[in-house]
Amino acid sequence: MKPLPHHYDVHLTGGPSGYAQLSTAGVPELRTAPPVDYDGPGDAWSPEHLLLASVQACFLFTLRAIARLSKVEFLALDLDASGTVDRQDGVTRFTEIVLRPKLTVSPGTDRGASRYELAMNVLDRLFFAEGRRWSSGQARGDVLELAAGSGRNFPYYGQWVRLTAQDISAVMLGLARTRAAAIGLEVDLQVGDAQALDLPDAHFDTVVCTLGLCTIPNDRRALQEAWRVPRAGGRLLLLEHVVSPHLAVRLVQRLLDPLACLLASDHLLRDPLAVVMATGFEIERLERHAIGMVEWLVARKPMAVLAAEL
């Protein structure tokens, strides 16, 4: 990239009606006209379509740069964009732009797990290690860890737990098996979907989930399962990155969210606390860290449920 600042020039020629010609050095001219919604002819790029096209092109070129830096390979990006123009606060403007990316990677691409490990080595040191110790260290009895990944919480469990760890990725659980063996931890590893667990009702004393609800496609369904499988009085221990309550941080999260979803299936704007409460858990303890982006949570399935179940 050339050093900043960069300058761009575009020339427009147009009259009181009809098409306008856009030109810039080195590329073919582009004909533009209002869209049909503004009584345009509908056979030329409108400013509204050009704006969406420009957002899409920025998305692809930013993705290429990030993919190069993070050594993610992809074959193609298909990106649909829809924009809504409406009147808001007395001004007519774009009120919403939605991007729907679909990324194609080479068949057999499976460097995700080892890349995850490398990235998490850094992120744990910066943000999560203490939260892992805090959440997993409180687990007691029969413990289920949802979306356990490569088993990064395993070193923090006490010797008294009977651990079942599940994840949808057999590759991640392969790493978890190696980690468990290295520290002599007995664990029942199960490949499965946290949104539809193949496990009995009211069986566990503790359910642990760290950095899983941001990735599981339907976090509500996963939390309903996290409600179903513990006994009444059982606890849910969460460590999650969440949408920040601080506006400036939230705006950055909103900007980065489509890329994080695309590259790592990672949702930056989720708010698990609201869903945990709506599911019926009682919140016992809540801490926010890292400018509100990291949440530590202990919740309990109320004992009253026992009476309802009997």
Ligand SMILES: C[S@@+](CC[C@H](N)C(=O)[O-])C[C@H]1O[C@@H](n2cnc3c(N)ncnc32)[C@H](O)[C@@H]1O
């Ligand atoms: C960001 S990683 C977190 C892994 C681990 N909990 C940790 O703290 O390092 C998210 C994990 O969720 C898993 N996952 C995604 N969707 C899932 C699902 N529907 N059911 C179970 N696991 C899922 C992924 O395979 C991945 O291992």
